[in-house]
Amino acid sequence: MKKGKCPKCGSENLDIGHIIGERIGYESDSECYFTGPMREFKVYVCLDCGYAEFYVDVGNQKKS
Template identity: 35%
Template sequence: MKISSCSKCGSAKIVPDACTYENKGGRLSACVSSNPRAFIFKGFRSGYLKAWICSDCGYAELYVDNAMQLYEAYAASLQPSNG
């Protein structure tokens, strides 16, 4: 759940939805495969990570921009394969 105050120090000085990048400039993302046992066509779904940052203590939490799509891919990965 996105925070309105810091869960570590209680501050309300939160920077919401800060973009996250890796060293080479690409955006950070989380990936889930809907068919991890497949040799190819694993059905990857990914979403960009955004940070919510406390301006007082520096604590940061990450949130993905499409959590339900990632959950649906995860749920599909739990189904028995048809092979």
């Protein structure tokens, strides 16, 4: 969706926003993202079908 089109329905009616929180994050077995407070997910939402994609800033990526 970063390119302006929903991969599910093809709509270009998108909204871009953020999810921000003190304890929100993702951690896999090999990588640790968002290790501190107030990290951010960028979210692309299709306003026609409701499909959403979440992105992390890989610049904030830290090896666990």
